[in-house]
Amino acid sequence: MISAAVPLSCAGGGDFSLxxxxxLSDNMASxxxxxxxxxxxxxxxxxxxxxxxxxxxxxxxxxxQVLLAAFVILGGLYLYINVNANLERQGIATGWxxxxxxxxxxxxxxxxxxxxEDSYGFALWVGVLNTLRVAFVGIILATILGVFMGIARxxxxxxxxxxxxxxxxxxxxxxxxxxxxxxxxxxxFLPHPKQAITPFDGAxxxxxxxxxxxxxxxxxxxxxxxxxxxxVIGAIFLGRWAQRWREMTGQYIPTFLWGCVIVIGLPLxxxxxxxxxxxxxxxxxxxxxxxGGMALSPEYAALVVGVTVxxxxxxxxxxxAGIQSVxxxxxxxxxxxxxxxxxxxxxxxxxxxxxxxxxxxxxQYLSLTKNSSLGVxxxxxxxxxxxxxxxxxxxxxxxxxxxxxxxxxxxxxAISTFMNLYNRLVAIKEx
Amino acid sequence: MxxxxxxxxxxxxxxxxxxxxxxxxxxWYGNFQALRDVNVSVKRGERVVVxxxxxxxxxxxxxCINRLEAHQKGQIxxxxxxxxxxxxxxxxxxxxxxxVFQSFNLFPHMQxxxxxxxxxxxxxxxxxxDAEAIAxxxxxRVQIPEQAYKYPGQLSGGQQQRVAIARSLCMQPRIMxxxxxxxxxxxxxxxxxxxxxxxxxxxxxxxxxxxxxMGFAKTVADTMIFMDDAEIVEIAKPDxxxxxxxxxxxxxxxxxxxxx
Numbered sequence: 293m294i295s296a297a298v299p300l301s302c303a304g305g306g307d308f309s310l311x312x313x314x315x316l317s318d319n320m321a322s323x324x325x326x327x328x329x330x331x332x333x334x335x336x337x338x339x340x341x342x343x344x345x346x347x348x349x350x351x352x353x354x355x356x357q358v359l360l361a362a363f364v365i366l367g368g369l370y371l372y373i374n375v376n377a378n379l380e381r382q383g384i385a386t387g388w389x390x391x392x393x394x395x396x397x398x399x400x401x402x403x404x405x406x407x408x409e410d411s412y413g414f415a416l417w418v419g420v421l422n423t424l425r426v427a428f429v430g431i432i433l434a435t436i437l438g439v440f441m442g443i444a445r446x447x448x449x450x451x452x453x454x455x456x457x458x459x460x461x462x463x464x465x466x467x468x469x470x471x472x473x474x475x476x477x478x479x480x481f482l483p484h485p486k487q488a489i490t491p492f493d494g495a496x497x498x499x500x501x502x503x504x505x506x507x508x509x510x511x512x513x514x515x516x517x518x519x520x521x522x523x524v525i526g527a528i529f530l531g532r533w534a535q536r537w538r539e540m541t542g543q544y545i546p547t548f549l550w551g552c553v554i555v556i557g558l559p560l561x562x563x564x565x566x567x568x569x570x571x572x573x574x575x576x577x578x579x580x581x582x583x584g585g586m587a588l589s590p591e592y593a594a595l596v597v598g599v600t601v602x603x604x605x606x607x608x609x610x611x612x613a614g615i616q617s618v619x620x621x622x623x624x625x626x627x628x629x630x631x632x633x634x635x636x637x638x639x640x641x642x643x644x645x646x647x648x649x650x651x652x653x654x655x656q657y658l659s660l661t662k663n664s665s666l667g668v669x670x671x672x673x674x675x676x677x678x679x680x681x682x683x684x685x686x687x688x689x690x691x692x693x694x695x696x697x698x699x700x701x702x703x704x705x706a707i708s709t710f711m712n713l714y715n716r717l718v719a720i721k722e723x
Numbered sequence: 724m725x726x727x728x729x730x731x732x733x734x735x736x737x738x739x740x741x742x743x744x745x746x747x748x749x750x751w752y753g754n755f756q757a758l759r760d761v762n763v764s765v766k767r768g769e770r771v772v773v774x775x776x777x778x779x780x781x782x783x784x785x786x787c788i789n790r791l792e793a794h795q796k797g798q799i800x801x802x803x804x805x806x807x808x809x810x811x812x813x814x815x816x817x818x819x820x821x822x823v824f825q826s827f828n829l830f831p832h833m834q835x836x837x838x839x840x841x842x843x844x845x846x847x848x849x850x851x852x853d854a855e856a857i858a859x860x861x862x863x864r865v866q867i868p869e870q871a872y873k874y875p876g877q878l879s880g881g882q883q884q885r886v887a888i889a890r891s892l893c894m895q896p897r898i899m900x901x902x903x904x905x906x907x908x909x910x911x912x913x914x915x916x917x918x919x920x921x922x923x924x925x926x927x928x929x930x931x932x933x934x935x936x937m938g939f940a941k942t943v944a945d946t947m948i949f950m951d952d953a954e955i956v957e958i959a960k961p962d963x964x965x966x967x968x969x970x971x972x973x974x975x976x977x978x979x980x981x982x983x
Contacts, residue, residue, distance in 0.1 A: 538844070538851075539844070539850065539851035539852075540850055540851065540852075541850050542844065542847070542848040542849045542850045542851075542853075543848065544845075544848065619828075621824060621826050621828040622828060622830065624791050624824070624828065625822075625824060625828035625829075625830070625887075626830075627791060627817060628789055628791065628817055628820075628821070628822035628824075628891075629817065629818070629841070629842035629846065629890070629891070629894060630814050630815075630817040630818030630842060630846045630894065631841075631842060631845060631846060632814065632845075635845050639830075639841060639845070640830055643832050644831070644832055720831075720832035721832070721874065
């Protein structure tokens, strides 16, 4: 590349040291470089001393950048002036002072204490938390369901792969809005609290949502939590140690099994040591509704299920594509060496499949998060819902929309940063 | 094991022990018959070269021997174990039978050394240090120890195929299968791979090689097998095979590939 560039600038007259410098340091598209190569190659086209600056790649590169920057700045300026003029003509004051004013509206559900006396800022914060609540749970559930369905699609079991196939084709070909509306309708058609469906003792499905029992709080649970964290750390160390032990002695230790024993066993032991305290907070019907236990609103349940089922179908396809992207020869070679299917999956297929799976999966996480804004359709108080209410009440359209955009942008950037880090972790080196 | 065999081989070129036996093997892909009543037996230390036009079933046959393909009728017995769908038997046979592919099939995400130590560590439960020592020994054998810490993508085709041979040898197999090992190589790299294979043959390894390299066949083969249209047409010693083949089809094939 570079060697091709040198003869051009030399033949061009020699006094173009600046251009020479740019050509050497420039990382222009290689196609242009090869064009240069053709021109300077034998003696077909002789540079005739036409050293016009407009023929210089470096000059053109800079000129286009300057043009684009000017265009963006002028466009932005025009919009800004226009908006300001219009707002002034309609007598709308801009600014963020509404943030501290009383919101004056109720919010259906909130993970933190909120009432209508609180400020708009706080109401919006509740919206952010509600959005995160859907996105977080949705991402986890969609990943589990998607990976399962994706592997099922590659299965040799006819029934399993067909079921996964039908699931994928139906779910990814129906707009996500319909998914959310469908599940909202399903929840609405559940029976009244008095006839609630009971999948197991203490849990109830009804048109007011889902309630299920949770253990009553007890100081011992703190220790159980501590034991769980210790168990996870212990399992990680066990994995490292087992790997080294295997490399040293060749003996294989079933880390997964022992890891599970530690992660489950330690908290269990902590719980038993403290006298195994367990009383359940069981929901019970009082009047027209249930009291106690843990309750999920019908809107939340419908939104989570809707976006999960939709996104999982895409993740399933990504996982399938990733697994199938590994050439069959790789698996044959591993088989020919006598490796077991489990080892082939772990050491040969998965490392090569993950690099195909991770980047598009990150996109799916982003789209799930943004699709959670459809909660506004079924009355779930997510950020868009509360942002809309704020906008309607205060008339601060620009600010309200800006806040929503900034929040979604921040969440998305956070997710993609995390996924990029993960991608770097699993990315495989090939040279 | 390999070190001792040349001495035995000199005294008695081929032992009596049959290590691969195919009895009336048939295989179909749908309606297409890929193997028809194939009967072959290979003795310990024997070097068998299989040739024939493309689509004649050569690759299918040797891929059946370590059950990368399953046959549907007949019997295949390798090292005294019959190949059925018993997974334990299949794994046992695969760890004793090395295979080299046309397209190398090295694991691109592992360095050469890790390609070589993977199976000995996971299948033979070998400590890493031992596995690496063996890996280096075989890399030296194929004359590329300096490439141990590179990735397969950084090597030339010939080097990759030599790594693939070393990878198989690291399992210290008793039988080696070669499925057109030089067909994907540039002409100037064919020799370096064939040299390694000749050396291996000289050491007394039991080998079954599918190839179009008739020079190699003449040098090393104890037995030539010619296949056409899913059948074995002719099995003969190389001197007979190349000078005076029985079948007209063999004659025709040899004329086609030897006249240029």
